[in-house]
Amino acid sequence: MNEIAKPLIEARNLRKSFNKKEILHGLNFTIPKGRIVGLVGHNGAGKTTTLNAILGLTDCEGDISVLGKNPYQHRAELMNDIAFISDVASLPRFLKVRELFDLIEDIHPNFSREKANGFLEGTDIRANAKIKALSKGMVAQLHLAVVMAIDASLLVLDEPTLGLDITYRKRFYKRLLEDYMHEERTLLITTHQVDEIEFMLSDIMFIKDGQIVLDCPMEDMSERYRQLVTDEKDVEALNALKPIYVEQKFGQTIMVFDGVAADQLAPYGKVSTPTISDLFVALMQREDTRHGEII
Numbered sequence: 632m633n634e635i636a637k638p639l640i641e642a643r644n645l646r647k648s649f650n651k652k653e654i655l656h657g658l659n660f661t662i663p664k665g666r667i668v669g670l671v672g673h674n675g676a677g678k679t680t681t682l683n684a685i686l687g688l689t690d691c692e693g694d695i696s697v698l699g700k701n702p703y704q705h706r707a708e709l710m711n712d713i714a715f716i717s718d719v720a721s722l723p724r725f726l727k728v729r730e731l732f733d734l735i736e737d738i739h740p741n742f743s744r745e746k747a748n749g750f751l752e753g754t755d756i757r758a759n760a761k762i763k764a765l766s767k768g769m770v771a772q773l774h775l776a777v778v779m780a781i782d783a784s785l786l787v788l789d790e791p792t793l794g795l796d797i798t799y800r801k802r803f804y805k806r807l808l809e810d811y812m813h814e815e816r817t818l819l820i821t822t823h824q825v826d827e828i829e830f831m832l833s834d835i836m837f838i839k840d841g842q843i844v845l846d847c848p849m850e851d852m853s854e855r856y857r858q859l860v861t862d863e864k865d866v867e868a869l870n871a872l873k874p875i876y877v878e879q880k881f882g883q884t885i886m887v888f889d890g891v892a893a894d895q896l897a898p899y900g901k902v903s904t905p906t907i908s909d910l911f912v913a914l915m916q917r918e919d920t921r922h923g924e925i926i
């Protein structure tokens with residue numbers, strides 16, 4: 632395989648146990664360069680553990696390669712090409728903004744102070760401000776400015792907008808997309824607020840109890856998944872098409888199908904492509920409500 636075709640991240644049979652309890656049960660996934668991937672799952676599903684494996688912060692069984700290297704063995708080297716936000720609270724609060732930039736300039740070879748200052752223009756964050764005096768939203772902006780000023784090919788964001796209000800969250804993602812993603816960069820992001828990142832994703836991965844249950848380019852979603860809202864009382868024929876989710880709401884039946892053509896469903900009601908959150912509900916539900924049975 633030549634350099635260009637090589638995926639940026641490749642995991643094969645990735646397993647991780649803590650205290651003899653297996654948390655990741657053999658994950659397989661490939662992330663090519665230039666994609667914006669959302670990794671979504673319930674609390675405790677294994678998102679952070681997966682990111683930590685990618686960042687080389689935890690050793691795992693199986694194979695994982697990031698930019699062609701094993702991240703656990705080549706962490707220091709890889710960090711020149713990776714920028715990472717774990718959560719908005721993790722900047723050293725006792726420093727001033729200017730001192731933070733001094734520190735990062737010392738430790739990160741690809742950090743551009745000029746760019747970071749540029750990103751802060753138009754915000755209320757001053758170079759002399761102490762980080763602990765900034766509001767949560769300002770800290771998030773500062774964090775994003777730091778990350779965007781690092782010339783990295785992979786950006787990993789673990790719940791980057793946790794604790795922020797909706798206005799800041801929207802601004803954060805808009806800025807990220809406008810100012811960062813126009814170069815050939817790859818972004819891997821976890822969040823609980825899937826609706827807010829749907830507009831920017833090129834791929835979506837769902838992780839449930841340490842297993843990948845969906846790994847799909849966004850452009851394939853509309854080909855593969857369909858949602859039907861029907862008034863039909865007799866849903867026998869529809870059940871035969873094996874819906875992956877069924878819900879009764881306001882006297883109507885909502886069904887989600889995987890791999891069923893729109894014309895097969897159209898005679899029964901309104902057919903659309905489910906949103907990521909609709910699909911999340913459909914694929915992450917408990918087993919006892921699947922395959923058309925409401926229990």
Ligand SMILES: Nc1ncnc2c1ncn2[C@@H]1O[C@H](COP(=O)(O)OP(=O)(O)OP(=O)(O)O)[C@@H](O)[C@H]1O
Nearest residue numbers: 649650654672673674675676677678679680681821
């Ligand atoms: N260092 C650790 N030691 C023991 N168990 C751990 C450790 N780190 C994570 N776990 C366990 O592994 C499971 C997955 O945790 P992880 O943090 O990866 O989930 P997550 O999907 O990121 O969850 P959240 O959305 O709540 O952050 C959880 O059951 C957690 O308790």
